[in-house]
Amino acid sequence: MLVKRKPAIWNRLYFVEIIQGLWITFKNFLFHKKVTIQFPEQRRDYSSRYRGQHYIKSVNNVENCTACMLCPTVCPASCIHIIAGEREDKEKYPVKFDIDILRCCFCGMCEEACPKDAIKLSNIYEMSQQNREVYEKDFLLEQRGNK
Amino acid sequence: MPKCTIDGKEVEFKPGENLITVAKRAGVDIPVFCYHPGLTVVAQCRMCYVEVEKMPKLQTACSTNAAEGMVVKTNSENVKKGRAGTMEFLLLNHPLDCPICDKSGECDLQDNSYGHGSAYMRHSEERRTYVDVDMGPVIEKNMNRCIHCTRCIRFGDEIAGIREMVAVKRGNNVDITTIDGEALKTEYAGNYADICPTGSLTLRDFRFRKRAWMLKKTASICEGCSKGCNIELQHEGNVVYRTIPRENLEVNKYWMCDEGRFNYHYTQDETRVLEPRWNNEKTSWEDSILAVKTALEGKKVLFLVGTDLTLEEMSAIREFTGLYYPGSVLQHFGTPGIETSAQDQPADKILKMTSKTSNLRGAEKLGIVPHNPRVDHDFSAAVVFTGGRAVLPELGHAIQVGVGVFLDKDHQTAKYQHILPGLAYTEKDGTIINHQGKEQKLKRAILPRGRSKSTAEILMLLANKKTKVGVA
Ligand code: SF4
Ligand code: SF4
Ligand code: SF4
Numbered sequence: 001m002l003v004k005r006k007p008a009i010w011n012r013l014y015f016v017e018i019i020q021g022l023w024i025t026f027k028n029f030l031f032h033k034k035v036t037i038q039f040p041e042q043r044r045d046y047s048s049r050y051r052g053q054h055y056i057k058s059v060n061n062v063e064n065c066t067a068c069m070l071c072p073t074v075c076p077a078s079c080i081h082i083i084a085g086e087r088e089d090k091e092k093y094p095v096k097f098d099i100d101i102l103r104c105c106f107c108g109m110c111e112e113a114c115p116k117d118a119i120k121l122s123n124i125y126e127m128s129q130q131n132r133e134v135y136e137k138d139f140l141l142e143q144r145g146n147k
Numbered sequence: 148m149p150k151c152t153i154d155g156k157e158v159e160f161k162p163g164e165n166l167i168t169v170a171k172r173a174g175v176d177i178p179v180f181c182y183h184p185g186l187t188v189v190a191q192c193r194m195c196y197v198e199v200e201k202m203p204k205l206q207t208a209c210s211t212n213a214a215e216g217m218v219v220k221t222n223s224e225n226v227k228k229g230r231a232g233t234m235e236f237l238l239l240n241h242p243l244d245c246p247i248c249d250k251s252g253e254c255d256l257q258d259n260s261y262g263h264g265s266a267y268m269r270h271s272e273e274r275r276t277y278v279d280v281d282m283g284p285v286i287e288k289n290m291n292r293c294i295h296c297t298r299c300i301r302f303g304d305e306i307a308g309i310r311e312m313v314a315v316k317r318g319n320n321v322d323i324t325t326i327d328g329e330a331l332k333t334e335y336a337g338n339y340a341d342i343c344p345t346g347s348l349t350l351r352d353f354r355f356r357k358r359a360w361m362l363k364k365t366a367s368i369c370e371g372c373s374k375g376c377n378i379e380l381q382h383e384g385n386v387v388y389r390t391i392p393r394e395n396l397e398v399n400k401y402w403m404c405d406e407g408r409f410n411y412h413y414t415q416d417e418t419r420v421l422e423p424r425w426n427n428e429k430t431s432w433e434d435s436i437l438a439v440k441t442a443l444e445g446k447k448v449l450f451l452v453g454t455d456l457t458l459e460e461m462s463a464i465r466e467f468t469g470l471y472y473p474g475s476v477l478q479h480f481g482t483p484g485i486e487t488s489a490q491d492q493p494a495d496k497i498l499k500m501t502s503k504t505s506n507l508r509g510a511e512k513l514g515i516v517p518h519n520p521r522v523d524h525d526f527s528a529a530v531v532f533t534g535g536r537a538v539l540p541e542l543g544h545a546i547q548v549g550v551g552v553f554l555d556k557d558h559q560t561a562k563y564q565h566i567l568p569g570l571a572y573t574e575k576d577g578t579i580i581n582h583q584g585k586e587q588k589l590k591r592a593i594l595p596r597g598r599s600k601s602t603a604e605i606l607m608l609l610a611n612k613k614t615k616v617g618v619a
C-alpha cells in the first residue's frame with residue numbers, strides 16, 4: 001500500500017549531504033596519505049607467493065616437465081595444451097607445451113598438481129600484450145623466477 | 148542353490164565358482180592382480196586375501212571355491228593387514244613412473260595401492276632395474292614395472308595358443324620376457340597390454356598419445372571380420388585413439404585381434420576422401436549429385452554394396468534401387484573368395500573369421516546376391532557403396548560412382564569418376580549381424596569428418612526430384 005508522506009522541503013534540498021560530502025573530500029585531500037603510487041618508477045612489494053606469469057623450471061637446460069598431463073587435467077580453464085614425445089635422453093617430454101594465457105585465471109592449480117616441480121607461477125605481473133599471444137614452450141622455458 | 152555368507156550378506160552360488168565371482172555378485176569387490184576371469188587361477192600375487200571362518204590363515208579368494216555355509220569376511224583387520232603387506236612387497240621394486248606410464252589412470256596397481264596400500268615407504272635400498280627386450284611392433288615392455296602376476300604368460304599359453312612369454316631367473320631377479328628375447332609372434336598381441344595389471348606391457352600404437360582418463364568411451368562393434376567382437380572406441384576431440392575389447396562371453400570373451408584393434412587407423416588416414424570428387428577434382432555436393440544423376444540416367448546400372456555396411460544402410464540402398472532404378476542389379480561384395488556365409492569359416496582357433504567384412508550375414512538376410520567378378524555383366528554404369536573395409540571389385544570400363552569411404556592410398560580412387568564421401572564405422576550407428584546370426588549395434592563415437600554424409604542422406608539427395616538432371 002502506498003503511504004502518502006508530506007514533502008520535506010529540508011530533505012529535498014540535500015543541503016546537509018552536500019556539506020558532508022565536501023567535508024570528506026577535503027579531509028582526504030588535505031590530511032591523508034596518498035594511496036596511489038607512481039608506477040613504473042615506484043613498485044609495490046608483492047608476496048613471494050604471488051601467482052604471476054608461468055614458467056617451466058629446467059635443471060641443466062633440461063626441462064623438469066615429463067608431459068604427465070596432470071596440469072591440463074586439473075586446469076579449470078582448460079588452457080594448457082601438451083603433446084608428448086620421446087627422445088634420446090628423456091623417455092617422455094613435452095614436444096609442445098602451450099598455455100593459452102588469456103584463458104588462464106591464475107589459480108595456481110597447475111603448479112600444485114605438478115609432480116615434477118616443473119610448472120611454476122613467477123612473481124611477474126606485467127603481462128600486457130598487444131596481440132593475443134599463446135605462451136609456447138620456448139617462452140615458458142625462460143627461467144623467470146626462483147620458486 | 149547352495150548359499151554362503153560374504154560380509155554378512157547371504158549369496159547363492161553355483162558349485163565351482165570362486166569367492167571373487169561370488170563376492171562380486173554380492174557387490175563386494177576383492178582386489179586382484181593375477182586373477183583374470185578368462186585365464187587359469189594361479190594364486191600368485193596374494194592380493195585377494197579374505198578371511199574364512201574356521202580356517203586358521205588368510206585365504207586367497209581367487210583359488211578358494213565357495214562352499215555351502217561358508218562365512219567370508221573381506222574387510223576384517225587381518226585381511227586389511229594382509230593386503231597392505233602384499234602391496235608393500237609389490238611396491239618394493241616398483242618405480243615411481245606414474246607420470247610417464249601409459250597405464251596410469253587405468254592401472255590396477257595404482258588403484259589397489261590407493262585403496263589398500265600405505266602412503267609411506269619403509270625401505271631405502273636401491274630398486275632393481277632391467278634392460279628391456281624389444282617385443283616387436285605392438286608391445287612396449289618395461290620390466291621395471293612388472294609385478295610377476297604371470298597373466299601375460301598364461302594368456303599366450305591358454306588363449307593365443309603360443310607360449311612365447313616366460314619367467315626366467317628366480318626371486319628378486321625374476322625376468323618376465325619372451326623366449327630368447329624374440330619379438331612377439333601372436334596376432335593377438337594387443338591383449339597383453341590389456342591384461343597386464345601394470346604398465347609393464349603397453350601398446351606402442353598408443354604410446355604417449357593421450358592419458359587414459361582423458362578419453363571418452365563408446366561401446367561399439369569391430370568391423371574387422373564377421374566375428375563382430377565387442378569393442379570400446381576410445382576417443383577425444385573427434386579423434387579415435389585406441390580400441391579395446393569389451394567383455395562378451397558369447398562372442399569374443401575378453402579379447403580381440405590386432406587387425407581389428409588397429410583397424411580404425413584408415414578412417415583417420417590423411418588420404419581419405421572427405422569432399423565430393425568428380426574426375427578426381429574436388430567439387431560441391433550439389434554439382435556432384437547432379438553429375439551422378441546425369442551419368443546414371445537411362446543406363447543399366449549395377450549397384451554393389453560392401454558387406455561392411457550396416458543393415459540399415461543396406462536396406463535403404465535396396466529400397467532406393469528398387470524405387471528409382473528399377474531393372475538395375477543389386478549385389479554385394481566384400482572379401483574376395485568369400486561370397487556366401489558357408490564359405491565364411493574360422494580363420495584360426497581363436498577369434499578371426501575368413502570374411503574380412505562384418506556384415507555378410509546382413510546382406511544375405513536382405514536377400515542381396517553376391518557379386519561374381521568372373522561373370523561378365525552387361526551394365527554401363529556401376530555404383531559402389533563401401534564402408535571402407537571391403538575390398539573394392541574390379542569393374543573394368545563402366546562409369547563408376549563410389550559412395551562411402553575411399554582412400555587415395557593404394558590407388559583406390561583412380562578408377563572412380565565420382566566419389567561421394569560417406570561415413571566410416573566409427574562415425575555411424577547401425578546394426579551388424581555376426582557369424583552366429585547375432586544382431587549387434589554399432590555406435591557413433593565421433594562426428595563425421597570433413598564434408599562426408601551418411602548413406603541415407605546421400606540416397607535422399609540422389610532421390611530428390613528437385614535436383615533436376617541436366618541443369619548445372
Ligand atoms: S594457473 Fe590455473 S588456470 Fe592458469 S594454467 Fe594454471 S591451472 Fe590453468
Ligand atoms: S604437471 Fe608438471 S610434469 Fe606434468 S605435464 Fe604439467 S608441467 Fe609437466
Ligand atoms: S604401472 Fe601403474 S603404478 Fe606403475 S608406474 Fe604405471 S601407472 Fe604407475
Ligand code: SF4
Pocket residue numbers: 292293294295296297298299300323342343344345347348
Ligand atoms: S608383464 Fe604384466 S602381465 Fe606379465 S607378469 Fe608382469 S605385470 Fe603381469
Ligand code: FES
Pocket residue numbers: 178179180181182189190191192193194195196207208209210
Ligand atoms: S588374485 Fe588371488 S592371488 Fe592373485
